[in-house]
Amino acid sequence: MPTKIRRRSLEEDPLAYICAPPDGETEEQRHVRVILEKEAKQISDAIDEQLSREKAQEKKGPRPVKVLLLGQSESGKSTTLKNFQLMYDSKAFRAERASWRAIVQLNVVRSIHVILDVITRAQIRRPTTGEDVLPASPIVDDELATLKLRLSPLIRVEEILMQRLMPNGPDKSDAARLAQLTNIPYSELPRNVNREVAVHSANPWKDVFKRLVGNDTESFDSEKAIDWEDPSDPGVVLHALADDMKALWSNRTVQTLLDRQNLRLQEAAGFFLDCLDEVTSLKYMPSDDHILRARLKTLGVSEHRIKMTSGGMTGSISRDWRIYDVGGHRSLRAAWAPYFDDMHSIIFLCPISAFDQVLAEEPRLNRLADSVNLWTMIVSHKLLANTNIILFLNKIDIMKSKLESGIRLVDYVNSYGSRPNDLENASNYLRKKFAGIQREHSPSSRVFYCHMTTVTDRKSTQIILANIKDMLMHQYLEDASLIP
Numbered sequence: 001m002p003t004k005i006r007r008r009s010l011e012e013d014p015l016a017y018i019c020a021p022p023d024g025e026t027e028e029q030r031h032v033r034v035i036l037e038k039e040a041k042q043i044s045d046a047i048d049e050q051l052s053r054e055k056a057q058e059k060k061g062p063r064p065v066k067v068l069l070l071g072q073s074e075s076g077k078s079t080t081l082k083n084f085q086l087m088y089d090s091k092a093f094r095a096e097r098a099s100w101r102a103i104v105q106l107n108v109v110r111s112i113h114v115i116l117d118v119i120t121r122a123q124i125r126r127p128t129t130g131e132d133v134l135p136a137s138p139i140v141d142d143e144l145a146t147l148k149l150r151l152s153p154l155i156r157v158e159e160i161l162m163q164r165l166m167p168n169g170p171d172k173s174d175a176a177r178l179a180q181l182t183n184i185p186y187s188e189l190p191r192n193v194n195r196e197v198a199v200h201s202a203n204p205w206k207d208v209f210k211r212l213v214g215n216d217t218e219s220f221d222s223e224k225a226i227d228w229e230d231p232s233d234p235g236v237v238l239h240a241l242a243d244d245m246k247a248l249w250s251n252r253t254v255q256t257l258l259d260r261q262n263l264r265l266q267e268a269a270g271f272f273l274d275c276l277d278e279v280t281s282l283k284y285m286p287s288d289d290h291i292l293r294a295r296l297k298t299l300g301v302s303e304h305r306i307k308m309t310s311g312g313m314t315g316s317i318s319r320d321w322r323i324y325d326v327g328g329h330r331s332l333r334a335a336w337a338p339y340f341d342d343m344h345s346i347i348f349l350c351p352i353s354a355f356d357q358v359l360a361e362e363p364r365l366n367r368l369a370d371s372v373n374l375w376t377m378i379v380s381h382k383l384l385a386n387t388n389i390i391l392f393l394n395k396i397d398i399m400k401s402k403l404e405s406g407i408r409l410v411d412y413v414n415s416y417g418s419r420p421n422d423l424e425n426a427s428n429y430l431r432k433k434f435a436g437i438q439r440e441h442s443p444s445s446r447v448f449y450c451h452m453t454t455v456t457d458r459k460s461t462q463i464i465l466a467n468i469k470d471m472l473m474h475q476y477l478e479d480a481s482l483i484p
């Protein structure tokens, strides 16, 4: 039987810790949390029912192989899922290209908004006095102010894109979740243009574009989903503003302002300002790599079914796989537990490059510390005692460039001591720490599987996923006594 979520004390239930409300919660935040918890309970009950139905169904045929992706927000779970789909369900993946075009466009608009906000803050800041210790902010000159004004139509572009993705608008619970996700009062949410793009997995946003050309995935050509002649297509405005966006991104004052605020946009999720020519071209369709780089926050649990085939002594055998992708934001972690008692494997992602960052939803909590807490909870959870847990130390590419730029791991992880501040030493050190936690906290001994990954890099990721697939298929068949 799947487990029901019960209220338990922090000592009894390690997961209660990761779902606990933040310290100093305001009345408004409490209100949103109560709505979310009520909804989470309904969702949990619905999941339990669904899982019971599936189990009854599975008794009639071979059990599917189940894999759960876990980790904090922006750790790379959905990107790992995209890699699985690209490898083993490429037709469906490519049919979604038109939908991802809209997400890439939203990502571009969001990066520009971040810059425009930085400029606005510099414009309203009081002039510096002779007593200031910090260097004076660069002046926002007329040219930059004009550029900012010319880019204001992008607010409308964002609205149009959101409307297309969610023609019926976000439902109330999505809006409540967004408020929680962004720490912005519910009432102010619609006016906030900087919120992160997030669509609930239950919202059929990918189908919006499919419906235009019918549902036949086999013959689906995603380019047909776009009306290239439509003058109100957001791509037209983005194309018209491309030179201004490029001028903004290459402006020296902008770069200085971003530096002063430690905003490393190049390393942020959904960064496309380095390829504006391509993404603002009139006939832009995202490549596979762009789809992997596109950022869309996950709000619900989504299940993806993929048929996998494996060659063996007894010929090739195929099995249904179910891969579950969850939202990693703190307020969404309560939805993880109902999936725990029935998983073959968990892929746990820790973005090690986040060692110098804090959680957006809990600014007092370091992101690496949060991942370590989560890892400890997961490996020590009794329901997962017999589940394979595979660790991805992810975002190795960003980790490398951060360390090379002089950001020191020891400044955030004291125990790192005087070891060299390079990728090899840093990643090996963290790998040993995670291995030690697993050894110490697992209810019974288990093998430590760990990979250093950059899941936006297709080639290296696909080699790792192919190995994982073979390993899980082999174990599955062994358990089912189909191979000796």
Ligand SMILES: Nc1nc2c(ncn2[C@@H]2O[C@H](COP(=O)(O)OP(=O)(O)OP(=O)(O)O)[C@@H](O)[C@H]2O)c(=O)[nH]1
Residues within 6 Å of the ligand: 071, 072, 073, 074, 075, 076, 077, 078, 079, 080, 268, 269, 270, 271, 292, 293, 294, 295, 296, 297, 298, 299, 326, 327, 328, 329, 394, 395, 396, 397, 398, 453, 454, 455, 456, 457
């Ligand atoms: N440079 C780089 N970017 C990455 C890597 N892994 C993921 N990303 C990007 O980081 C962003 C966040 O990744 P997601 O896969 O959406 O993260 P998630 O864990 O699903 O996050 P939630 O849905 O909020 O729980 C996306 O824009 C990815 O393209 C990586 O290894 N390197």
Ligand SMILES: [Mg+2]
Residues within 6 Å of the ligand: 077, 078, 079, 296, 297, 298, 325, 326, 327, 328
């Ligand atoms: Mg996700």
